[in-house]
Amino acid sequence: MATKVAIIAxxxxxxxxxxxxxxATAAAASDAEVGIFFTFEGLNLIHKQGHxxxxxPEGKEHFAEGFKAANVPAIPELLAxxxxxxxxxxxxxxxxxxxxxxxxxxxxxIEVGGAxxxxxxAKDANISLSF
Amino acid sequence: MNIQVDxxxxxxxxxxxxxxxxxxxxxxxxxxxxxxxxxATDKGSLADIKAWANSTxxxxxxxxxxxxxxxxxxxxxxxxxxxxxxxxxxxFPHTIQNSKLELQLxxxxxxxxxxxxEPAEYVFGHIPGSKSIPLAELEDxxxxxxxxxxxxxxxxxxxxxxxxxNLLTEKGFINIxxxxxxxxxxxGTVNKNE
Numbered sequence: 001m002a003t004k005v006a007i008i009a010x011x012x013x014x015x016x017x018x019x020x021x022x023x024a025t026a027a028a029a030s031d032a033e034v035g036i037f038f039t040f041e042g043l044n045l046i047h048k049q050g051h052x053x054x055x056x057p058e059g060k061e062h063f064a065e066g067f068k069a070a071n072v073p074a075i076p077e078l079l080a081x082x083x084x085x086x087x088x089x090x091x092x093x094x095x096x097x098x099x100x101x102x103x104x105x106x107x108x109x110i111e112v113g114g115a116x117x118x119x120x121x122a123k124d125a126n127i128s129l130s131f
Numbered sequence: 132m133n134i135q136v137d138x139x140x141x142x143x144x145x146x147x148x149x150x151x152x153x154x155x156x157x158x159x160x161x162x163x164x165x166x167x168x169x170x171a172t173d174k175g176s177l178a179d180i181k182a183w184a185n186s187t188x189x190x191x192x193x194x195x196x197x198x199x200x201x202x203x204x205x206x207x208x209x210x211x212x213x214x215x216x217x218x219x220x221x222x223f224p225h226t227i228q229n230s231k232l233e234l235q236l237x238x239x240x241x242x243x244x245x246x247x248x249e250p251a252e253y254v255f256g257h258i259p260g261s262k263s264i265p266l267a268e269l270e271d272x273x274x275x276x277x278x279x280x281x282x283x284x285x286x287x288x289x290x291x292x293x294x295x296x297n298l299l300t301e302k303g304f305i306n307i308x309x310x311x312x313x314x315x316x317x318x319g320t321v322n323k324n325e
Contacts, residue, residue, distance in 0.1 A: 031155075
């Protein structure tokens with residue numbers, strides 16, 4: 001049986017983005033079915049402009065050089081790769097309403113849904129992760 | 132060491148998860164049974180490529196470490212898995228069990244063993260003294276072999292060697308044995324090319 005990975009992304013910093021997208025692309029590249037539910041600050045990670053300039057945690061700004069030196073792919077590149085590998089992206093409707101955001105504020109190719117949408121995807125997942 | 136492969140993936144200088152993402156993309160372009168070489172400088176790629184092969188069902192053959200511009204260069208070898216619904220083929224009647232061949236090897240000074248796996252599979256472990264002729268090249272290289280001589284044909288699981296044994300019989304060979312199950316369960320000595 002194919003592996004299914006369900007991820008909740010609820011934080012919006014650069015470190016959070018790497019945790020989410022590295023696991024997601026690695027899983028998708030290993031033939032797993034992957035879905036990510038973006039909620040609260042996690043919506044930053046798929047926001048059209050926001051995902052291109054995610055903040056490093058305060059006091060950790062010096063890591064920027066480390067990312068460059070290790071040739072780690074940029075978040076927009078990782079995100080595009082995740083989508084190309086078929087990772088399903090679900091934006092949380094409730095958070096979007098609270099923050100006055102609409103589907104046009106996000107990258108293309110996403111779904112918008114509520115908690116039940118994620119639960120329906122995650123109900124038979126082998127791996128569930130929360131970041 | 133140069134190992135013959137069908138495709139090379141260059142993931143040099145790239146961090147996780149890029150080496151396996153590139154591998155995933157490349158393997159889609161290969162035919163079943165073909166061999167891919169992944170070149171990476173990421174130290175994590177050794178553990179990752181094995182895990183990736185385990186998840187996806189492709190066959191991990193082995194890895195070698197090289198050096199390039201003072202950097203460690205890892206070369207990983209993967210063979211694309213066969214389709215499970217391979218067409219049924221006539222089963223070659225003359226077989227010999229691994230264990231029996233191993234005994235004969237201990238008794239005899241030389242046996243003519245033909246290994247019909249891909250060159251990269253052969254490199255990472257073969258019966259000492261066996262000759263590498265990949266199945267795809269067998270028809271063109273038949274003249275290297277003696278039709279009267281006893282020949283033992285081996286592959287990984289006995290399928291490719293079965294095909295090879297049928298092919299050689301068609302070509303007039305009269306003393307062929309298919310080694311079963313083959314290298315996947317070989318417990319005797321193996322040689323590696325360094």
